[in-house]
Amino acid sequence: MNIPETLSVQLIRVDPDSECFYALLIRDDLPTIINAFKGWDAKKLPLSIEPKPNIPVCAQYEGDNLWH
Numbered sequence: 001m002n003i004p005e006t007l008s009v010q011l012i013r014v015d016p017d018s019e020c021f022y023a024l025l026i027r028d029d030l031p032t033i034i035n036a037f038k039g040w041d042a043k044k045l046p047l048s049i050e051p052k053p054n055i056p057v058c059a060q061y062e063g064d065n066l067w068h
Contacts, residue, residue, distance in 0.1 A: 013022040 011022070014020070015022065
């Protein structure tokens with residue numbers, strides 16, 4: 001784990017149907033998080049608003065097919 005690259009989030013909900021974790025960003029790091037998912041799921045809609053802190057974030061990484 002690279003501690004300087006650790007991002008602060010608060011878990012707010014786990015959706016048992018989609019097995020998706022919803023988290024609130026503590027800082028404006030959404031572009032960094034999205035950039036980390038090189039295998040972004042093309043079936044999901046892209047962001048339609050400017051990323052801001054405290055927006056729920058949910059992404060799927062194709063490499064392991066798990067929700068993060």
